[in-house]
Amino acid sequence: MTKDLVCVATSDLVAVCRGRTFPVEDLSDRLTTGVGWVPANLALTAFGEIADPNPFGSAGDLRLRPDPATRAEIEPVLGGGALALYLADSVTCDGEPWDCCARTTLRNAVRDFEAATGLRLLVSFEQEFTLDGHEPYPAFSIRGLRAAEPFGSTLVATLGAAGLEPENWLPEYGTNQYEVTLRPAPPVAAADQAILLRELVRDVAARHGRRASFTPMPVSGGTGNGVHVHVSLLQPDGTPATHDPTGPGGLSAPAGAFAAGILDHAQALVALTASSVISYDRLRPHKWSSGGAFLGLRHREAMVRICSPVNSAAGTANLEYRAADATANPWLLLAALIRAGTAGIAGGLIPPEPVTGEVGELTEHGRAAARFAPLPASLPDALRALAADETVRGWFPPRLLACFEAVKHTELALAETTKDVHEVLAHVY
Known part of the structure; x- marks a missing residue:
């Protein structure tokens, strides 16, 4: 029974x-x-x-x-x-409301964004994971897709039945790596769906005798799993407000300022968006994640990538934040990005010149125009940047931030005595 x-x-x-x-x-x-x-x-x-x-x-x-x-x-x-x-x-x-509720923290960030800017947001989380249980196949291949059956088709059906509206399901670049994306939604709903998606992916995998893990680095030195957050700006009536063909990289003034706000606080934000001791193995050049704090036009190593319109449809333009992974709480992650974007718009910030080529080939003038900055090389570096950024600290309830920092410093100490941190966290995530 x-x-x-x-x-x-x-x-x-x-x-x-x-x-x-x-x-x-x-x-x-x-x-x-x-x-x-x-x-x-x-x-x-x-x-x-x-x-x-x-x-x-x-x-x-x-x-x-x-x-x-x-x-x-x-x-x-x-x-x-x-x-x-x-x-x-x-x-x-x-x-x-409890002051340390991350979901409420996000809801408050959305409320303040709308009040300060008169705009609305649509958000989509693009999530990668590793699926055990079959031999590796070439990246993006049909064989890789079919090797995941019946997991894949069951997952798409399960997500749809849960009201999550799957948009893409595909084999990715890494060994046994897959990606699933959902259609854009308002911020709180999008973060909720990101959380539910992970639980459903892991549950469907377990029912098929497999393990799905969203860990940022399955093995040291390998290909990492990321979380990419796509953000679109809308007028109150739903008119797209991200794209302007006359703006830098095709961005409207508020979208450019939103991106500039994120980049202005990049060092501190990463502590909240890539939150584990192993996250920083993938946040480096040539990892197809985020090789530095810069704005990129169709550039997949940018911290913030400009996704240009498809077939001149302004509604398809969006900003993609790439320096995140599944060790970060989606509510807190998105609240941080929205707070940074709100500050950028409120301050009338001008975005840097978008990078279109390889960062390593930029001249000194090009790096200055792009306002290029390296990202923290480790979680301790990111936590120090967070501790030093009073603006970012002011966006969050003090006890919530104190608890976050206590958790992260404790994890750093525990990692020192953990035999195989990558495998332990692969099991957790």
């Missing part, structure tokens, strides 16, 4: 989805009351230990209040019951 279950979950600061589960019969009550949660859960590291010290200690209680719009159905495993998964806001026991 089995029973259908409901899980109410949140994504923590190491981008692990955690929550509590109950019988489906209790759902109507739990949609209002939520489920119990503990503040210190936010201080869990990717290695399983709680960061110490952290802002919460052992005190306090919270509720995870599910958002009905996030419901995703997960098929039974081995004849078990079905599982309905909901993402939640973290709230106090009085139902008030």
